[in-house]
Amino acid sequence: MTEDPEPAENISGGTAGGGQTASFDPDESATRAELVVDRLGERYWQKAYGGRDGFECLVRTILSQNTSDKASQPAHDALIDRYGGDGDLAVSLADAERSELAETISSAGLYNQKSKVIQQVAARVVEEYGSSEAFDGFVREELPAEVRDVLLDMHGVGPKTADCVLLFAGGRGGVFPVDTHVHRIYRRMGIAPPVADHEEVREVLEGEVPAEKCGFGHTATIQFGREFCTARKPACLEDPDACPMADVCDQVGVYPDTGEVVDPSDTE
Structure with missing residues (x-):
């Protein structure tokens, strides 16, 4: 795992920019999506958002x-x-x-x-x-x-x-932007349907992750995707214990026995 290169406060504004702080307790998670974000909260920076022009x-x-x-x-x-x-x-x-x-x-x-x-x-x-x-x-x-x-x-x-x-910019809670990392990871985990498009993944996450954790969930999931759950060589492919989310992941499209990795939609 590479050292987290991100600053303690997000370049998009930090605590003065209208973002919300949140506590991350995996023991209190109400959904599997929230559990993932809570674990990311223990691993990565906890930033506030807002404040950019x-x-x-x-x-x-x-x-x-x-x-x-x-x-x-x-x-x-x-x-x-x-x-x-x-x-x-x-x-x-x-x-x-x-x-x-x-x-x-x-x-x-x-x-x-x-x-x-x-x-x-x-x-x-x-x-x-x-x-x-x-x-x-x-x-x-x-x-x-x-x-x-x-x-x-x-x-x-x-x-x-x-x-x-x-x-x-707006510092709005309840917004979980979906990029390629987020789209891949939550379908691979089985939290969103394998064939879900970006908008459908967003709807799942914004419905299952508390509003004050969504912004953090977006940025931390990207970091997790870069370090562990990459597109072609996820950490679990060779060693399930290498991934901190292995016990809550369905590994949709990941086949350690054969070394094959496909997009979750191709498993349907």
Whole structure:
């Protein structure tokens, strides 16, 4: 297992940003999903969420689509260095030269596509809210369902991106974003159906994990997926005792006897 590289407080705001703290006690877990999150709470950092600027968080999450944090972080930093300045970020990006923006975020991959999405989103924010600050107020103050619907109506913004904005900018409890790690792990464990899509996994988790633990569950599950429950070589494949969740996992799609690992949906 690698050393946890994450800071004690999340880069998305920490305790001052409206996030909720939670206690993690596996003996008190009401569901298997909560039990998993409680065990992760004993193993990993316990962060609070919220506090990021809503528009910047949206841009950051778009940059992270289909790439790693290692690749998207430099792109985000370069974008902020070039377009952040003293003015409004949404206005600056809406007015930017597309080719220059694409070059700026090239380290994130798919930079032509992402630069187009970012500019379209920026233009819509400016047109409908007037500024990044006003959009941030909308994200923080309006009903989560309304914010989510607005975000999903933006071209290039999917459920995971929308949920990350609600969590990391809005500090909303009860939001469990589903990325590839979360989607794989909870189907592999048998907590969500093998054929469940990302939205169906989200509905299961948000229904079975207490609201104040959902944000933590998202980030900690990603860390668990990187360290133990990887896509091709989960820790249990060679040694069941190597995985801290072995006793609560159905190992759907994992066959230690043959060394085969398939997507849970292929077991149906």
